[in-house]
Amino acid sequence: MRVTRLILSMFIMILAAAHARVNAQEVPGPDENIPFLMTFGKEGGVTSWGDDDFSQTFFFALPKDYKDPFYIRVYDPEIGGKTDELNNFWNTRMMYSIYGGKGCYTHPEANGINPRGNYKSGTLLATRTFGMDNKLDERWFTFGPFNPADGEYYPKFQSNIFKIICDGIAGDDGNMYRYALSRRPDTNVPIDGANAFTYEYTFRMWNNNDTSFVSHIYPFIDSGCVWIQTRNFDWDNDGDFTVVSVSRKNHPLKLSGDDVWIESQMPIMEEEIGKSLDFRFYKKRGELVKNNNVVVSVQNQYGENLPFFSAPIGGVPVYKPRIKVIPKK
Amino acid sequence: MRKLIIHIATVLLALTGPVTLLSGQAKGTFEVTHISKISGSSDDMAPVIMNDGILFCSNRKSNPFLTKKNLEGVRLYDLYYAPFNEEGKPVSASRFAPGLVKDANIGPVSLSADGNTLYFTRNLSDGSRQGRRQPNKLGIFTAKRSGSQWSEITPFEFNNPEYNLSYPFVSADGNYLFFCSDMPGGMGRYDIYMCENLDGTWSEPVSLGPEINSSAAEIHPFLHSSGRLYFASDRPGGKGGLDIWSSSLAFGSWTKPLNLEEPINSPSDDFAFYAAQGGMQGFFASNRRNFNDDIYSFASTIIRWSSCDTLQKNSYCYEFIEENALKQDTLRSGSRWEWNFGDGTRAVGITAEHCYAGPGIYDVSLDIVNLITGGIEKRQASYELEITDIEQPVIAAPDTVRAGETLVLNAGATYLPGMKIDRYYWNFGDETVATGLEVSKVYALPGRYNIQLIVSSAPDAGGVVREVCVCRDIEVSVNGN
Numbered sequence: 001m002r003v004t005r006l007i008l009s010m011f012i013m014i015l016a017a018a019h020a021r022v023n024a025q026e027v028p029g030p031d032e033n034i035p036f037l038m039t040f041g042k043e044g045g046v047t048s049w050g051d052d053d054f055s056q057t058f059f060f061a062l063p064k065d066y067k068d069p070f071y072i073r074v075y076d077p078e079i080g081g082k083t084d085e086l087n088n089f090w091n092t093r094m095m096y097s098i099y100g101g102k103g104c105y106t107h108p109e110a111n112g113i114n115p116r117g118n119y120k121s122g123t124l125l126a127t128r129t130f131g132m133d134n135k136l137d138e139r140w141f142t143f144g145p146f147n148p149a150d151g152e153y154y155p156k157f158q159s160n161i162f163k164i165i166c167d168g169i170a171g172d173d174g175n176m177y178r179y180a181l182s183r184r185p186d187t188n189v190p191i192d193g194a195n196a197f198t199y200e201y202t203f204r205m206w207n208n209n210d211t212s213f214v215s216h217i218y219p220f221i222d223s224g225c226v227w228i229q230t231r232n233f234d235w236d237n238d239g240d241f242t243v244v245s246v247s248r249k250n251h252p253l254k255l256s257g258d259d260v261w262i263e264s265q266m267p268i269m270e271e272e273i274g275k276s277l278d279f280r281f282y283k284k285r286g287e288l289v290k291n292n293n294v295v296v297s298v299q300n301q302y303g304e305n306l307p308f309f310s311a312p313i314g315g316v317p318v319y320k321p322r323i324k325v326i327p328k329k
Numbered sequence: 330m331r332k333l334i335i336h337i338a339t340v341l342l343a344l345t346g347p348v349t350l351l352s353g354q355a356k357g358t359f360e361v362t363h364i365s366k367i368s369g370s371s372d373d374m375a376p377v378i379m380n381d382g383i384l385f386c387s388n389r390k391s392n393p394f395l396t397k398k399n400l401e402g403v404r405l406y407d408l409y410y411a412p413f414n415e416e417g418k419p420v421s422a423s424r425f426a427p428g429l430v431k432d433a434n435i436g437p438v439s440l441s442a443d444g445n446t447l448y449f450t451r452n453l454s455d456g457s458r459q460g461r462r463q464p465n466k467l468g469i470f471t472a473k474r475s476g477s478q479w480s481e482i483t484p485f486e487f488n489n490p491e492y493n494l495s496y497p498f499v500s501a502d503g504n505y506l507f508f509c510s511d512m513p514g515g516m517g518r519y520d521i522y523m524c525e526n527l528d529g530t531w532s533e534p535v536s537l538g539p540e541i542n543s544s545a546a547e548i549h550p551f552l553h554s555s556g557r558l559y560f561a562s563d564r565p566g567g568k569g570g571l572d573i574w575s576s577s578l579a580f581g582s583w584t585k586p587l588n589l590e591e592p593i594n595s596p597s598d599d600f601a602f603y604a605a606q607g608g609m610q611g612f613f614a615s616n617r618r619n620f621n622d623d624i625y626s627f628a629s630t631i632i633r634w635s636s637c638d639t640l641q642k643n644s645y646c647y648e649f650i651e652e653n654a655l656k657q658d659t660l661r662s663g664s665r666w667e668w669n670f671g672d673g674t675r676a677v678g679i680t681a682e683h684c685y686a687g688p689g690i691y692d693v694s695l696d697i698v699n700l701i702t703g704g705i706e707k708r709q710a711s712y713e714l715e716i717t718d719i720e721q722p723v724i725a726a727p728d729t730v731r732a733g734e735t736l737v738l739n740a741g742a743t744y745l746p747g748m749k750i751d752r753y754y755w756n757f758g759d760e761t762v763a764t765g766l767e768v769s770k771v772y773a774l775p776g777r778y779n780i781q782l783i784v785s786s787a788p789d790a791g792g793v794v795r796e797v798c799v800c801r802d803i804e805v806s807v808n809g810n
Binding site for chain 2: 214239240242247248249250251252269271282319320321322323324325326327328329
């Protein structure tokens with residue numbers, strides 16, 4: 001990941017994010033229509049459940065002017081109960097780790113798509129491991145308070161950045177969960193101008209066979225981007241994957257089958273630079289693909305990972321048709 | 330009638346001018362001007378353009394001490410020439426070729442195209458008084474130019490002391506000689522005849538037939554370069570006295586003569602129409618003022634523009650393009666574009682073509698159908714399309730018409746917003762003109778004619794008149810084909 005290439009555009013992004021929706025720190029975001037984030041236990045290394053690496057990293061960016069304590073909350077952090085995915089019997093342990101300080105974001109191995117090397121860079125601010133715990137089933141657990149100054153201040157972003165990693169350290173069940181960045185420990189109170197992003201999005205699709213259930217994720221297209229390559233994993237051919245932007249309407253890309261990756265390339269138009277794309281995932285009509293867990297990432301022509309923002313930078317892109325009328329002789 | 334007899338008894342000069350075969354032609358197509366500089370209390374008539382002036386007949390007194398009269402006491406006619414002044418008006422008339430006649434009437438005349446042969450009418454007996462019971466009939470003579478003199482006076486071989494031959498007119502190619510006569514066998518008091526030049530010898534006179542001649546008198550034939558024959562007649566259907574009529578030779582027959590509109594014809598005698606090459610100006614004679622025959626000039630008020638915009642066809646057809654979609658790989662798109670053209674019609678596609686019925690304001694909108702969900706996103710873009718006609722005069726007429734058939738031309742679809750139209754001028758491309766919102770026209774001969782419509786505004790506060798012109802071609806096909 002070449003962080004420097006994104007510096008300028010990220011700076012713009014953060015500024016733009018200041019105008020994003022105030023509840024932007026919920027992950028998945030309200031514009032994404034994704035029921036849960038998802039991480040499986042790594043035992044056996046079985047990826048056919050939909051998790052390619054049993055780990056998920058998210059970053060929270062807080063505006064530099066925000067000085068108050070804040071909290072990172074996790075919904076249904078435990079493994080068991082109604083929302084999680086059982087594999088034989090509940091045996092999974094899920095570790096959440098929150099990092100701040102130097103290198104938590106800028107370390108070259110911190111912002112990739114694979115949990116390798118020193119991806120847990122930075123200063124560990126908090127960690128907790130969850131197993132089956134009925135008291136936290138479908139409830140929020142709160143980390144913090146944290147001091148914004150304990151994040152990695154990134155001058156070009158004018159933000160303090162924190163990282164949260166969810167690792168499936170044991171077992172083989174699927175953990176369904178959500179995050180929220182909050183001013184308060186007992187309820188989700190958003191922080192103006194904050195945002196959340198990841199470079200590899202691992203999530204659960206809706207259990208519905210209605211094409212009107214559309215999930216969205218929003219990669220940001222930085223300057224210099226000529227084309228992108230999307231990768232998705234274990235989609236089970238469940239529906240359609242299209243791209244919408246300010247100048248593109250339902251451009252179809254490939255969806256993967258069971259336990260495989262698939263790649264698609266798409267040229268980027270000038271109008272799409274500096275804006276978000278809308279990756280749309282339509283559930284298949286008819287036969288229900290249940291408990292479909294998927295992974296998505298996107299790179300530019302240099303192989304640099306592009307971030308998915310929970311609150312799309314610049315807002316949800318809206319395709320704007322442009323009518324031209326030419327008289328005929 | 331009395332006046333006609335006087336004309337015939339003396340020497341009649343008849344010119345006829347550019348006649349339009351029009352109905353619906355408004356008055357004022359021509360402007361008529363009395364040539365007061367050469368018209369006085371005498372009778373002046375039969376102007377013929379020669380060089381830079383006109384040659385005409387007059388019974389004016391050329392000598393204050395001598396008045397030439399015939400035995401009935403009627404003053405004799407002589408030839409006069411009046412050069413054009415700087416304004417193109419004939420002035421300062423003086424006797425022309427006095428050696429051509431002594432004591433007789435002379436005129437009208439006709440000049441060969443090269444100007445070296447003069448055909449003229451004259452009493453058969455010149456200078457030798459005959460008794461009252463021996464009428465001195467009129468005959469046709471020719472004279473040759475020799476420098477500034479005219480000589481070799483030669484009588485026409487068909488002159489006859491028993492009847493009159495007069496009003497000669499030689500065609501521009503020299504192949505036909507028209508004249509008038511009261512010779513036996515005619516249809517009326519005076520008929521028009523024609524001889525053909527056969528290797529230097531004139532053929533036997535042939536009557537122009539019942540299409541031209543009538544039981545009345547037909548005099549002053551003039552064949553214009555456009556092929557139209559103009560003559561004067563007091564036949565019924567005119568505006569009074571002698572009127573000027575025109576006809577064209579089409580497929581071996583003369584078309585039904587048409588009466589020239591006012592102000593060329595009038596309730597008085599109007600005759601001797603002579604048009605210049607273009608047909609838009611010339612001269613004629615009339616006794617509309619003080620019962621004297623005077624010479625008048627005419628000029629068309631409709632000027633043929635040298636350059637006129639070609640009539641453009643209004644098109645109400647458009648191509649609609651969704652520009653952003655064009656950049657996409659639409660063959661693989663998960664959406665469908667549906668156009669609503671605002672007139673109740675629709676089409677599908679990134680681009681679409683549509684033709685509207687006519688001008689108007691149309692609310693064009695674009696729906697996008699999600700092919701995955703079937704959902705329709707209404708009015709994703711809209712465009713207010715205002716269609717107006719091209720700002721131009723409009724000539725509404727069929728593209729083709731048969732010769733001899735009536736062609737109706739209408740300017741009602743003219744679209745010139747902001748212009749208060751005062752008049753519609755038509756120029757039919759055959760040196761005929763008309764005015765009016767709707768006019769009709771009969772082309773005698775087949776061919777392609779370029780029609781001009783000139784639309785003129787009323788003067789604005791500053792007195793400025795705006796004119797706009799368009800033209801289009803009309804194909805006139807052979808009659809019966």
